[in-house]
Amino acid sequence: MTRSIAQALQDFHPGLPLAVAYSGGADSTALLLACAEKWPGQVSAIHIHHGLQAAADGFEQHCRDVCAQLQLPLHVMRVDARPAPGQSPEEAARSARYTALRDCAEAARPPLRHLVLAQHADDQVETLLLALSRGAGLPGLSAMPAQWERDGIHYYRPLLDVSGAELRAWLRARGVAWIEDPTNADEQYTRNRIRARLLPALEAVFPQFRDTFARSALHAAQAQRLLDELAGEDLLRVGHPPAIAGLRALSRDRQANVLRHWLRLSHATAPSAAQLDELLDQIAACSTRGHGIRLKVGAGFVERQGQVLTWYNP
Numbered sequence: 001m002t003r004s005i006a007q008a009l010q011d012f013h014p015g016l017p018l019a020v021a022y023s024g025g026a027d028s029t030a031l032l033l034a035c036a037e038k039w040p041g042q043v044s045a046i047h048i049h050h051g052l053q054a055a056a057d058g059f060e061q062h063c064r065d066v067c068a069q070l071q072l073p074l075h076v077m078r079v080d081a082r083p084a085p086g087q088s089p090e091e092a093a094r095s096a097r098y099t100a101l102r103d104c105a106e107a108a109r110p111p112l113r114h115l116v117l118a119q120h121a122d123d124q125v126e127t128l129l130l131a132l133s134r135g136a137g138l139p140g141l142s143a144m145p146a147q148w149e150r151d152g153i154h155y156y157r158p159l160l161d162v163s164g165a166e167l168r169a170w171l172r173a174r175g176v177a178w179i180e181d182p183t184n185a186d187e188q189y190t191r192n193r194i195r196a197r198l199l200p201a202l203e204a205v206f207p208q209f210r211d212t213f214a215r216s217a218l219h220a221a222q223a224q225r226l227l228d229e230l231a232g233e234d235l236l237r238v239g240h241p242p243a244i245a246g247l248r249a250l251s252r253d254r255q256a257n258v259l260r261h262w263l264r265l266s267h268a269t270a271p272s273a274a275q276l277d278e279l280l281d282q283i284a285a286c287s288t289r290g291h292g293i294r295l296k297v298g299a300g301f302v303e304r305q306g307q308v309l310t311w312y313n314p
Contacts, residue, residue: 044073142221231261269298
C-alpha cells in the first residue's frame with residue numbers, strides 16, 4: 001500500500017546535512033518542506049536552471065522566493081540541456097541535471113555529500129512501463145533504486161512509496177503553492193502519455209498497481225544482484241580481461257552474464273541484445289587460434305587479442 005509523506009520520512013535516515021533537488025514543482029516542494037521540518041537547520045536546496053523554455057527564469061525566481069521565506073540556503077546552477085544529435089530531449093535533460101547536481105554539491109562549502117530526489121510511486125511505475133516497452137532486462141525492470149552512491153555523493157529517493165496525488169493533497173492541506181511545468185502536459189513525450197493515458201486505466205482496472213509494480217521491481221533488483229554476484233565470481237574464473245577458453249567452459253547464459261558485467265564494470269558500456277548474441281556466436285565458433293573476433297559492441301569494439309577478449313573505443 002502506498003504511504004503518506006510522513007510515513008515515508010519516518011523510515012528515512014539520510015546523512016546530514018541534506019540537499020534537496022528542488023524544481024519548484026509539487027513533488028520537490030513537498031519533499032523540501034517535509035525535510036526542512038524534520039531536520040531544521042540541516043537542509044538546503046539545489047535548483048537546476050535547464051534553460052529549455054521561457055518559463056525557466058520564473059521557475060528559478062519562485063524557488064528563490066520560497067527558500068527565502070523558509071530561510072533555507074539555495075544553490076542555483078544553470079546548464080545547457082539541449083540534446084546532442086541522436087539524443088532524446090529527456091535523456092539530455094536528465095544527464096545535464098545529474099551532472100549539475102554533482103557539480104553544485106561539490107562547489108558548496110562545505111561540500112554536500114547527501115542529495116535527496118523527489119521521484120515518487122507514479123514515477124516508478126512510469127519507469128517500469130518504459131522499460132517493458134523497450135524490452136529491457138532485469139536492470140531496467142528494477143526501475144529506480146531508493147538510494148545509491150556515485151562520485152562520493154549519496155543519493156536518496158525516499159518518496160518511491162508515495163503517490164503523486166498524496167503529495168499534492170499534502171500541499172493543498174497546508175495551503176502551499178507550487179509551479180506546474182507546462183511540458184508535463186505535452187504528450188509528445190512518452191512518459192507524459194503514460195501518465196495521462198495509462199495510469200488512469202491501470203487505476204481503474206488494478207487499483208493496487210503501484211504496490212504490485214513496486215514489488216515486481218524489487219524482485220527484479222534482487223535477481224539482478226544475484227546475477228551480479230555470479231558474474232563477479234565468473235569474472236575471477238575467466239580472468240580480466242576474459243580468456244576465451246574460460247568463457248567457452250561456461251554455459252551460454254553465464255557467458256552473456258559475465259560479458260555484460262565485464263563491459264559495464266571495466267568499460268562503462270552495454271551491448272545491445274543483437275550485439276551480445278553475435279559475440280556469443282563468435283565465441284562458440286572460436287575453436288582455433290586463427291579465428292579472429294572484432295565486433296561492434298556498445299560504443300566501441302570487442303576484439304580478440306591472443307587468448308583473451310579486449311574492448312576499445314577507437
